[in-house]
Amino acid sequence: MSEPQIQTASQEATTHSPNFSRRGLFALSAGVGAAALFNAIPALAAPGSPQTYASTPLTFNDVPGTGDLKALNLALALEDLESDLYTQAIMRLTGGGTTTYGERITGLNVSGQQLRYFREFLRVETEHAAFLRTTITAAGGTPIGKFRYTFGFGSSSPTPYNAAQVLNVVLDAERTGVAAYLAAVPLFAPGSPYLQTATSIQGTEARHTAVLFGLANILNGLNANIGPVPSGVSAAARNDIDPFGREVTQNPASPSGSPLLITTPPTPIAFEPQPDTLATPNSILAKVSPFIVLRNAPNVT
Amino acid sequence: MIEFEKITRDPHSRRSFLERMSVLGLGVGAAHLLSGCGGGGGNNNNNNGGNNGGSNPSLPGAVSNVYPARFGTGFVAVLNYSRAYETMEASLYTQALNIASGRALGAERVPIAQANATYQLRVAGNIDRPELGFQFLKQLAYIEAGHSEFFGVAVQALGGTPIAPNPGGYRFPKGPGNNLRDILNNVLPVQETSNRAVLGASPDIARDLNLLQTAGTIFSTECRFSAGLRFALDDQGEIGPVAMSGDRQVVTQAPSAQTFEKFKSVQEVLAFAQQFMV
Secondary structure, three states: OOOOOOOOHHHHOOOOOOOOOHHHHHHHOOOOOHHHHHHOOOOOOOOOOOOOOOOOOOOHHHOOOOHHHHHHHHHHHHHHHHHHHHHHHHHHHOOEEEOOOOOEEEOOOOOOHHHHHHHHHHHHHHHHHHHHHHHHHHOOOOOOOOOEEOOOOOOOOOOOOOHHHHHHHHHHHHHHHHHHHHHHHHHOOOOOOHHHHHHHHHHHHHHHHHHHHHHHHHHHOOOOOOOOOOOOOOHHHOOEEOOOOOEEOOOOOOOOOOOOOOOOOOOOOOOOOOOOOOOOHHHHHHHHHHHEEEOOOOOOO | OOOHHHHHHOHHHHHHHHHHHHHOOOHHHHHHHHOOOOOOOOOOOOOOOOOOOOOOOOOOOOOOOOOOHHHOOHHHHHHHHHHHHHHHHHHHHHHHHHHHOOOOOOOOOOOHHHHHHHOOOOOOOOOOOHHHHHHHHHHHHHHHHHHHHHHHHHHHHOOOOOOOOOOOOEOOOOOOOOOHHHHHHHHHHHHHHHHHHHHHHHHHHOOOHHHHHHHHHHHHHHHHHHHHHHHHHOOOOOOOOOOOOOOEOOOOOOOOOOOOOOEOOHHHHHHHHHHHEO
């Protein structure tokens, strides 16, 4: 039996595009309102309850602690999300499953390098989360609660993401994770003993990002245009400039910034050489909030 | 030659510098430098620059770094140390790029606008993703040069003197290699040590969070390229961090080798770099 073929992004460009935003998630459910979308997910608490859907973005004020511990909790929020994201991504790529929220994910039963790296990165992100949780607790702090997430891979979406789109979401998440660690630096006490450890974790996230970019390039074909460049988008409006004169732009169909790379053949696509944009804690949390579907429910452990 | 005075006083030079740094993602850091921010703790701090982590048994405490006198003191020493390593990398990677492109070993790096036209892969790939590996190599040569320039300006911003390149130059002890696999395998330990150098020195600038944040963006890039090179060499293999001889750990017990990046002390990095000095 032939393996399901991973649809290339060039094939996807004319359909729907993944992006790491609530707007993008709702775009996939064209015409379906938020309430109906939520009702498609088995609820663990009554809709409309403050303990259910995160109707307002998570902000830095919601992050427990102060000083170093608050900074570590910001990092932990991203690590928890990444851990669950990889879990769901692997479900989607393999035989499917049910998320901790109860969302059913149908598996694509694909194989390939993505799985190898997703499994390794899941392990590492889970280790990061466990380390941060232990460290915060040992220091007398309260770790941020574990949330429940949906990423558009399963029954919450009428058109669950395919493998290429899953990769893009994962890539964007890892980039956001790196940005979160950078954003957290000013939150620590100067000279904090946690800074070097946090930086060491950031470095591993950066490695993940590089590999995911490499996979995205392979998946979408080196030397290939993998997305349409809309007319009227000026160079000034584009976010990234490659030092070799190519413009690395965000997919215009993904305004929140899923990084589908666009280049002009025959120059090979390479991952962006640039380090990460310096975000803020609130901008990081605003970006991930759309994927949090359950906060602080009594039975969320 | 870095002209810090010119960069700060001449709008055109300033804009040009900021644009070059922005391309490398160092625009925010560069702007900080030129606004006079950063380097707030310029006293000699040849220690770990902060708490020793003794209150948390899982954190073994930062290593005590000793910076050679030629690097200066305090934050200037740390920045010059970084600049020295980046300068070496830029030279070595340019040599590697030259050989991979069929150019003379010692050919000067061309202006970035000419890079794509000048550097084309001309040796056997011998790896799974030669296009990707060559692209990384090309980018690395320019990025490390840009990092070197950034650190030099940062030193000047703090009133210091940027460390000059090694007078005799740099070389791979046995040459860069004859095919892309060998070339990248020779570049990789240099690149991986760069990660370790930045992380090892980070506690010494940890009292200036702006400077540390900028260093963090550079660290992120270095780690990406380490992984990228490994991926290009073997896209089924380990992307790191992979233990190198003499590595130090940020925690006493890591769940796995990949959980945390490793670091080395200044002395250990300089000892490693000595083999590349002419």
